[in-house]
Amino acid sequence: MSKKYYPFIDIMRIIASLLVIAIHTDPLTSFNPQLNFLITRVFGRLAVPFFFMTTAYFLFNQGMPTYAKLKSVIKQFLIIDICSILLYLPVQIYNHSLSFEPIVIVKDLFMDGTFYHLWYLPAVIIGLLILYELYQHLNEKTIFMIVCILYMIGLAGDSYYSYLHQIPLIEAFYTALFKICDYTRNGFFFAPMFLFLGAFLAQHQWNFKRYVLIFLMLVSFMIFFIETLLIHQQPIITHDAMTLSLPFISFFFFSFCLTFQSSKRFVLYKDLSLYVYILHPLMIIVVRMMGKLTHLEHIFISQSLFHYLAVTGFSFIIAYLLILLKKGGKIYGYHQKTKKLDRN
Template identity: 35%
Template sequence: MKTKNYAGVDLFRIPAALMVAAIHIAPFSTWNRVGDVLFTYCLGRIAVPFFLMTTGFFVLAPYAKSGFRDKRRLVRFLRQNTLLYLAATLFYFPINWYAGNLPKNVLEFFKALLFDGTFYHLWYFPAAILGCLLVAILAKRSMRAAWIYAGIAYLIGLAGDSYYGLIQQIPALKACYDGIFSISNYTRNGIFFAPIYLLLGMAIANPRNRCSKTACRWGLPISVVFLLIEGYLTDLLHLQRHNSMYLFLLPVLYFLFQMLLRIPGQAPRWVHGGCTLFYLIHPAVIVLVRGAAKITGTTKLFVENSMIHYSAVCVVSLGLVAAVLFLKERRNAVCAKKVGPGSS
């Protein structure tokens, strides 16, 4: 894949990170539950599949294009994300310990580490890592087999997520899903959820798999409308066990990603690292904001008002991200000066 500027894709990381924070706070809940259903738990669910598609586009597609010989980018992704996951696990260990959420036995530990995440938002890392490994192995053998597996896995995942109400009355199927949930609390993991979006990102990396600009302009809003209807109805009919997986997320992401690829230019260097840092720290900031509100007697304003709570968490998180990036730039500037002309 030739080096290009993907300003649209990189800049969309910012609203995607804010969507993830909204999912963990439910900003509309104080005013209107339907608002959270539609905006937070339908549109907001675009975020994680988008991040998975970027991995498929930038990591797995070059690996496939090399004839599955050049593993450097894939290995670097797996190594970096594994180290980041382990570092985040250590960072959140004190909060887990204080809240009494540490695994009670070895089985619970590996269940959290490999599927559910060692803190509630960290499930993304094992999902992306496991999903990448599965897709890389399957695609190397047969792209057709990879797509068949990913499609069937996603349908199985849907039945354990937004459509669980349709199968839980069938004893045999419920028993199967009880087995799945004994290993992973949700089906939004690296086995059922991640592969289809990783493959979708891989596919769109090939211009032959893209559609016209006109098709995207019509396809995206129509798909969004159907996504909102799907999310609203599955919630209204009490079908949802969870609300991470929807059928119409697939066309929404297919059209959206292509629209983003059409935006020219280059995003600022800080976007990628800044959004990753925001994703990692915002749950800690949620705890910080709630604790500060309790100490200052402002819980009613900064916690019970969900929109103000969300705004406060985002502002504080963005401030911390800006401070870290500023300090990093200063450190890099000092290091560059030390090794510059005239240095010994």
């Protein structure tokens, strides 16, 4: 019997990468700021949790991973992280954002990322190490309590900082915390929650009907949407990546994705989505340079939708070419049917 795959997860990898690009380019600000807000600040905030959950799900879907398997996954992310740091090093030098202060180096490497989107890579590594160690010593309920506490600490320094910073003790705590990280959206406070949810779904079979999951998604999404609107009414927001309802909508949505099973999968999409995630800020720079060099700033830069499409197009083209180069000119088709176990 052939192995079951989850093609909808592969498709969602691409959609999530498109949403991440949208967050960083605001594609509809020239036409409809309200719709742009919905896409970037609501739908867009589901993308990174989805990536975390996907990583954990396929790491834990054969049971508790061995240390060797964990080490292999972390090594892959570490190599990608180092290559990404080197890729954006010239950009940092050019825009004078490179610092050699020890505290800044530590923050950039382990917390914030050396470029604004690269926080995700150390966050995956740190989050997986935390989760794996917790599983080695504690039961699942205790682990869940710990990741909830970590998430709540992050939440209070993120979307809810505006509500809580006036409390002296809380303000003092986060003043000290923000000396070692610019945001609480990192591998210590953000990643463990969604990695745990992915691992949890991998180890437990849920038999919810698809229509039940759709209902739960719609309810949790409406709560998530209202919460996001309320958060953005506040005068001070350190960030808006973490909300109370985000884990719920992420859990139900990922569960919904798992209901689509097949003997086929979209093999290419895993690497393509990762490469696009890494490359798209560089393509933003390229598109802006093209606009200035051709004196077409009103099209390449000011026209938000064209800017988004140009960045997206270049990101996918370059990503595909790099994968083609990596594979020696051979890439699987859109899907592959196989009985062999792959890494997803």
